[in-house]
Amino acid sequence: MNYLTLYRQWRPQTFSEVVGQKNTVTGLRNAVREGKLAHAYLFFGPRGSGKTSVAKIMAKAVNCSQPGSGEPCNTCPACCDINNGSFMDVLEIDAASNRGIDEIRDLREKVRVLPAQGKKKVYIIDEVHMLTTEAFNALLKTLEEPPDSVIFILATTEAHRVPATVLSRCQRYAFTRLSISEVIDRLRDVAAQMQINVTDQALELMARRSNGSLRDALSIMEQCIAFRDHDIDESQVMDVLGLVNHEALSAIFKGMLEQKIEEVIVHLNSLIKQGKEPVQIARDAALCARDLMQYTVLNKRADLLVMPGEDLEEIISQYPGLTASRLSQVTKHLLKLADELRFNEGQRFIMEVGFLEAMEYMADSKSGSDKALVVQETGKQKKPRRGGPDPSLKWEEIMEKVKSIKVTTHALLVPAAMLGLADGVLTLGYRPELKFHREKMEEKVNQEVLLSALEEVLGYPVDVELVTLEETAEQPQVVRKAIEIFGKDKVKIIE
Ligand SMILES: Nc1ncnc2c1ncn2[C@@H]1O[C@H](COP(=O)(O)OP(=O)(O)O)[C@@H](O)[C@H]1O
Ligand SMILES: [Mg+2]
Ligand SMILES: [Zn+2]
Missing domain, CATH: 3.30.300.180 (DnaA, N-terminal domain)
Known part of the structure; x- marks a missing residue:
């Protein structure tokens, strides 16, 4: 049996199955229905937001022999052949590969040849920003005098790297990052159809960690399915992703806020013992600081990535001196630390020092007042420290x-x-x-x-x-x- 990764298996097959991207989908569906097609489209937006999927739906819709209301039927020979990749008139070019550049070079002659099988030849050029200047020029020439039977669909995550001359020849559609709840809904759907139980907290965690990319979310769920021995719950998702749980993060932050080095080190040690990677610990702590920062500013309206609101509420109420600017410094510092650790896997020492440095930004968060901080090395002397009466x-x-x-x-x-x-x-x-x-x-x-x-x-x-x-x-x-x-x-x- 052919193994299809979950995200391919659950590629939307019609416009109406696409999650989010409402304006784009409506615009394209109407264009198909009314026969008002452009010669070139540019789909731009973050990865895993549906660009390639919508390009394929579009390719089917314009070739479908019975397109009802602008949707492909997915049953006629054209739709079926496109779905299994054997349709001669839909050509996918990966601009990031060498072969892609050769293909663009040949494009000018090839586009003149009429469609062999279908109504329209559709060229889907993925990662189009990767083309060389030479290839862009070749593409531009073709776009300047496009044959009627050809449609170009260019897709990119980086529209700003596409030359303006090319952009101006395309009808442009922005794809947006999916919202957490859109991702959750889709994951829940897929899980239900696969008859796999996933708890709400697990779904939410997968969605948050995928940063609005449904592809990434489905990949996470796939890993969880592979490892599962029972229903998928939050702790399993944490294990699969090597994430640090929010209790540990809270404890580390409280330790930093209290300026208690030992608390911080003890919690870091126990995370290392659980097998967490320093880079992941730093990254998660950065996200935690970022969540705290959002929460201090937006409160209940904050869009939280890792921490539950109650945890943040608790921390913030205890430390009124904790300001957004202080937290943004901490976030920045921890992100830098995570970056450093990426190239130094397993370097606990760097991680520990990094956390101690982050702690410095937190000093005096307790009340805003200058509560006398901590002590000096103690040794064996029992003299009073900075003078004062000896009690x-x-x-x-x-x-x-x-x-x-x-x-x-x-x-x-x-x-x-x-x-x-x-x-x-x-x-x-x-x-x-x-x-x-x-x-x-x-x-x-x-x-x-x-x-x-x-x-x-x-x-x-x-x-x-x-x-x-x-x-x-x-x-x-x-x-x-x-x-x-x-x-x-x-x-x-x-x-
Ligand atoms: N808007 C969406 N609606 C439904 N599924 C989506 C959407 N975006 C991404 N996916 C899922 O993620 C996979 C990859 O999406 P893809 O269309 O290749 O994204 P992109 O080309 O923007 O990186 C799809 O096969 C599908 O399972
Ligand atoms: Mg893509
Ligand atoms: Zn069809």
């Missing part, structure tokens, strides 16, 4: 106070080292193996207990900052790089 004398008292409010909070604080108070920030250090304690102490309930104990004992409110103590002198490369980027006193050293 170590009162530490026992503070601990007692904590204990009287909440015993479990006290337990979490026992193994912490009091590193000092500076600029209204009290710093506590945990050894790397006490990660659990540290994380629990980050939680709001425990923070509140400590803050109120501090205020009560010291007589004024202070902020608390938790850091992990680094015991070995040797720093991983990524940390050294982080220090290089942010400056030593902005970097918190983690295990």
